[in-house]
Amino acid sequence: MLFTITISISTLVAINFLLLKFSSNKTNRTSKVNxxxxxxKPTIVLKQESEKLAPTGS
Structure with a gap:
């Protein structure tokens, strides 16, 4: 009985590795990055404001 369980588990592990090796879920990754x-807004114009000084009275 122990021999049968060992063979069954080994067969399932081997089938699992075969399915993993030949699986068709391969993704195509694009290496093209912009x-x-x-x-x-490419036309940004910075306007400089003139300084308005308060009159000092002197």
């Missing part, structure tokens, strides 16, 4: 940043 490294350019996405610019949403």
């Amino acid at each position: 490294k350019k940043p996405i610019v949403l």
